[in-house]
Amino acid sequence: MASVVEPGSVDEVATLLRDASRDGLAVIPRGGGTKLDWGRPPRRADLVLSTVRLDRVLEHAWGDMTATVEAGCTVARLQHALAEHGQRLACDPLWPERATIGGILAANDNGPLRARFGALRDLIIGVTLVLADGTVAKSGGKVVKNVAGYDLPKLATGSFGTLAVITQAVFRLHPLPHETRTLTFTAPRLEPLCELALAIQHSQLAFVSLQVRAGRSAEPGLDVGFEGTRAGLDSQQDELLRLAADVARVDPPAAVWRTREELWQGTDPAVVGTFSALPTDVRAFCTELRDACTAPSLDWRAVVQGLGVGHFRLEGATSDTLVTALQRLRAAAERRGGTLVVLRGSEDVKARFDVWGSPGDALPLFQRVKQQLDPGGTLSPGRFVGGL
Amino acid sequence: MDTRILDRFRAIVGGDGLLTEPEQLRTYECDGLTNFRVLPSAVVLPTSTEQVQAVVRVCHEARIPFVARGSGTGLSGGALPIEHGIVISLTRMNRILEVDISNARVVVEPGVLNLSVTQAVWPHYFYAPDPSSQQVCSIGGNVAENSGGAHCLKYGFTTTHVLGLEVVLPDGSLVHLGGPTLDRPGYDLCGVFVGSEGTLGIATKVILRVVRRPALIQTLLAAFHSTNEAGAAVSGIIAAGVLPAAIEMMDNLAIRAAEAAVHPNYPDCGGLLLVELDGPAAEVAALMVQVRAICTSCGAWEIRLAQSEEERAAVWKGRKAAFAAMGRISPNYIVQDGVIPRTALPEVMSEIERLSGQAGLRVANVFHAGDGNLHPLVLYDARIEGQEGRAERLAFSILELCVKAGGSITGEHGVGEEKKAFMPVMFAEPDLDTMQRVRCAFDPERLSNPTKVFPRPRLCAEKTGPYQPHPLETAGIAQLF
Numbered sequence: 001m002a003s004v005v006e007p008g009s010v011d012e013v014a015t016l017l018r019d020a021s022r023d024g025l026a027v028i029p030r031g032g033g034t035k036l037d038w039g040r041p042p043r044r045a046d047l048v049l050s051t052v053r054l055d056r057v058l059e060h061a062w063g064d065m066t067a068t069v070e071a072g073c074t075v076a077r078l079q080h081a082l083a084e085h086g087q088r089l090a091c092d093p094l095w096p097e098r099a100t101i102g103g104i105l106a107a108n109d110n111g112p113l114r115a116r117f118g119a120l121r122d123l124i125i126g127v128t129l130v131l132a133d134g135t136v137a138k139s140g141g142k143v144v145k146n147v148a149g150y151d152l153p154k155l156a157t158g159s160f161g162t163l164a165v166i167t168q169a170v171f172r173l174h175p176l177p178h179e180t181r182t183l184t185f186t187a188p189r190l191e192p193l194c195e196l197a198l199a200i201q202h203s204q205l206a207f208v209s210l211q212v213r214a215g216r217s218a219e220p221g222l223d224v225g226f227e228g229t230r231a232g233l234d235s236q237q238d239e240l241l242r243l244a245a246d247v248a249r250v251d252p253p254a255a256v257w258r259t260r261e262e263l264w265q266g267t268d269p270a271v272v273g274t275f276s277a278l279p280t281d282v283r284a285f286c287t288e289l290r291d292a293c294t295a296p297s298l299d300w301r302a303v304v305q306g307l308g309v310g311h312f313r314l315e316g317a318t319s320d321t322l323v324t325a326l327q328r329l330r331a332a333a334e335r336r337g338g339t340l341v342v343l344r345g346s347e348d349v350k351a352r353f354d355v356w357g358s359p360g361d362a363l364p365l366f367q368r369v370k371q372q373l374d375p376g377g378t379l380s381p382g383r384f385v386g387g388l
Numbered sequence: 389m390d391t392r393i394l395d396r397f398r399a400i401v402g403g404d405g406l407l408t409e410p411e412q413l414r415t416y417e418c419d420g421l422t423n424f425r426v427l428p429s430a431v432v433l434p435t436s437t438e439q440v441q442a443v444v445r446v447c448h449e450a451r452i453p454f455v456a457r458g459s460g461t462g463l464s465g466g467a468l469p470i471e472h473g474i475v476i477s478l479t480r481m482n483r484i485l486e487v488d489i490s491n492a493r494v495v496v497e498p499g500v501l502n503l504s505v506t507q508a509v510w511p512h513y514f515y516a517p518d519p520s521s522q523q524v525c526s527i528g529g530n531v532a533e534n535s536g537g538a539h540c541l542k543y544g545f546t547t548t549h550v551l552g553l554e555v556v557l558p559d560g561s562l563v564h565l566g567g568p569t570l571d572r573p574g575y576d577l578c579g580v581f582v583g584s585e586g587t588l589g590i591a592t593k594v595i596l597r598v599v600r601r602p603a604l605i606q607t608l609l610a611a612f613h614s615t616n617e618a619g620a621a622v623s624g625i626i627a628a629g630v631l632p633a634a635i636e637m638m639d640n641l642a643i644r645a646a647e648a649a650v651h652p653n654y655p656d657c658g659g660l661l662l663v664e665l666d667g668p669a670a671e672v673a674a675l676m677v678q679v680r681a682i683c684t685s686c687g688a689w690e691i692r693l694a695q696s697e698e699e700r701a702a703v704w705k706g707r708k709a710a711f712a713a714m715g716r717i718s719p720n721y722i723v724q725d726g727v728i729p730r731t732a733l734p735e736v737m738s739e740i741e742r743l744s745g746q747a748g749l750r751v752a753n754v755f756h757a758g759d760g761n762l763h764p765l766v767l768y769d770a771r772i773e774g775q776e777g778r779a780e781r782l783a784f785s786i787l788e789l790c791v792k793a794g795g796s797i798t799g800e801h802g803v804g805e806e807k808k809a810f811m812p813v814m815f816a817e818p819d820l821d822t823m824q825r826v827r828c829a830f831d832p833e834r835l836s837n838p839t840k841v842f843p844r845p846r847l848c849a850e851k852t853g854p855y856q857p858h859p860l861e862t863a864g865i866a867q868l869f
């Protein structure tokens with residue numbers, strides 16, 4: 001069993017990592033623990049480095065609309081603090097009550113607001129990293145616009161704890177919206193909803209979020225979110241309803257913008273994965289999901305953001321059936337230039353299916369980056385793409 | 389340069405793709421920052437990725453440093469040649485390879501000009517990052533500098549709009565970073581490459597995201613007595629939760645220069661604001677009422693609203709020509725680029741005024757005010773003994789001021805040659821060393837624009853490990869700064 005350490009300062013993180021590297025221990029950084037099972041199981045885990053005590057909002061420069069926060073702070077706590085001055089981090093990751101800033105960054109978990117405000121890579125403007133050898137390095141800064149030096153905040157985002165421990169991040173913020181509105185549509189078949197989603201993206205509607213929901217045993221749905229002034233929302237609603245003449249408008253489901261979380265609920269065996277596709281290929285991928293899950297015991301559900309990033313769940317059946325379906329889906333995704341990654345799945349599935357897929361010709365470069373920053377393979381060894 | 393090497397280059401790019409005559413090379417001796425000049429040994433002009441790879445392989449084998457060059461409009465000496473090195477000019481790789489409107493994506497070669505991308509997707513879409521040099525600068529240069537522009541406040545910088553890259557690494561191998569779809573598994577090296585100023589390799593293909601044009605665009609011009617008043621209006625607008633497409637500010641000297649150069653018919657005032665709102669018509673109309681009210685309450689004594697395409701173009705003309713306009717009021721000038729937290733504007737402005745008085749030199753100010761990006765223009769006369777030196781020192785002390793205020797030494801022009809000595813003002817040694825470790829992963833032999841960005845190169849063969857002083861430093865021979 002790995003032992004858990006809870007450093008209370010950046011210096012303590014540095015000391016712990018330096019000692020662990022020296023002793024050849026494998027260290028797994030951990031935030032809220034909500035996504036710790038994503039990716040491949042690390043080859044070794046001697047020490048779990050928890051950021052639970054690094055949980056302060058260090059600065060909210062509301063006049064400048066930036067905030068500096070420690071990695072262990074939960075998303076909800078940060079949002080609560082920012083709301084005091086009418087601001088927010090304009091992103092809506094999974095499980096904000098438990099997910100930490102360090103965790104959402106490392107796993108690059110972006111919600112539907114990404115359609116308007118960009119992904120975490122676009123919101124983070126500075127970062128403090130502790131490397132395996134104990135080096136404490138800052139990159140970026142506290143201003144929104146800054147091109148001095150390499151953009152290491154982006155390197156850290158989505159690195160799944162394999163390059164460095166993120167101890168602090170600086171974000172650009174946005175104002176809380178004046179007013180919000182969500183319109184939901186349904187149709188007996190998915191196709192008209194996918195068409196509508198594309199039409200909306202080509203229209204001049206200024207939606208902030210857009211998602212398609214689909215599944216074997218559920219009515220498909222399309223949710224479109226807006227923010228703005230009352231007058232602006234009214235006129236956008238009119239325009240959207242004109243575009244949506246062929247589908248039925250219904251009330252949005254409860255917690256509509258958190259429906260992605262439901263993909264993690266259900267019974268095992270199951271896998272939860274994510275895929276990327278060109279926006280025009282979303283519909284084809286959903287069709288593929290349906291066709292790959294014809295076995296009677298195999299259920300599927302998906303929530304797809306307009307930009308072409310989606311999450312799906314396959315549930316029931318045996319590991320064999322799941323792996324076969326995954327293989328088919330990956331092939332379909334890759335044929336159209338997209339990707340497919342398995343986040344959660346049983347040990348058995350993960351042993352038989354390469355959860356990350358091929359990173360292409362960049363793998364040797366990824367390996368050299370890892371080699372430079374973590375030459376001893378101390379941090380989450382084996383968790384990421386290509387065994388990194 | 390060894391003629392056998394030149395022969396090899398010629399065999400790759402053909403006779404008309406290789407320049408070696410001093411008068412030809414002269415064109416490439418500097419970029420937009422003309423006070424640094426170095427004559428390269430040769431310039432090669434490849435027309436394909438394969439040619440770039442082949443040229444880079446020769447460089448790699450013979451250990452010849454190379455500098456990629458787009459249009460040469462950079463303002464920090466990024467494309468400044470390296471002595472005994474070559475320049476690889478990408479201007480002949482200027483094809484738009486693919487326009488996929490239904491997915492809002494465009495694939496281009498690096499030599500394509502910024503404005504050409506917008507032209508390719510007009511009238512329904514546009515390419516959002518719009519440096520003032522957009523008619524002449526290249527996408528490759530934009531990628532390398534992570535260029536900004538007036539509309540980045542709302543739409544983000546170049547990096548937000550680059551989805552994927554094909555890159556020739558400094559050993560000649562080819563990699564694909566990012567790609568046509570989002571969130572591809574692996575490290576975000578596309579994000580690292582953007583803004584790396586030519587030090588990590590050469591981009592030979594770029595997948596760009598283009599943006600739907602909004603239903604309505606309106607530009608408000610407001611005249612204030614001072615930049616402080618105008619600055620207060622900027623803070624007021626942002627605090628009210630309005631995110632304009634652009635907020636630009638000019639001070640009186642900049643206004644007068646623009647007036648002399650392109651006659652935009654700006655009011656003669658102490659501080660001028662341009663506020664552009666875009667989006668659905670009803671939304672823009674509602675927010676414009678707020679913006680007007682905020683400007684008035686902060687002391688605006690004249691407000692004009694440009695609504696048609698022509699009126700807007702006229703309003704922007706003066707701002708976009710602001711740098712070049714300095715030539716009308718001063719024989720020489722330095723364009724500086726620094727960033728401050730927006731709230732520090734009043735203090736920083738009065739400090740700039742003090743420094744300018746102390747140096748006996750005029751400073752005109754043009755800002756991307758919404759994101760605190762200052763472009764102080766230090767005016768001087770090179771014919772007057774000592775003025776140039778004083779101007780340089782003044783420009784640098786303004787940068788120090790920016791860092792002290794919690795900002796950055798560059799918001800969009802890059803570090804390049806000009807500001808590398810300033811990196812330690814902003815970053816500690818372990819910070820820079822960590823960046824250089826990333827550089828070592830891409831370019832262990834230090835061939836790709838090797839002398840730029842960092843004040844001191846890291847020897848990649850050095851054992852990676854916590855920062856240790858360079859042997860020369862410990863011997864007291866070299867000082868970091």
Ligand SMILES: Cc1cc2nc3c(=O)[nH]c(=O)nc-3n(C[C@H](O)[C@H](O)[C@H](O)COP(=O)(O)OP(=O)(O)OC[C@H]3O[C@@H](n4cnc5c(N)ncnc54)[C@H](O)[C@@H]3O)c2cc1C
Pocket residue numbers: 419420455456457458459460461462463465466467478498518519520521524525526527528529530531532533534535536537538585586587589590591592711712800801837
């Ligand atoms: C009047 C004027 C106004 C300007 N306004 C703005 C502005 O508003 N915002 C702004 O951000 N900048 C502005 N600039 C600066 C400049 O235009 C930008 O930095 C631009 O991106 C440079 O593009 P370029 O093609 O001229 O690149 P170059 O100057 O040729 O090169 C710039 C850097 O990019 C590297 N490079 C070029 N091509 C490649 C490639 N294919 N692969 C890898 N590296 C490459 C070079 O090595 C160099 O380091 C302005 C410049 C001028 C002269």
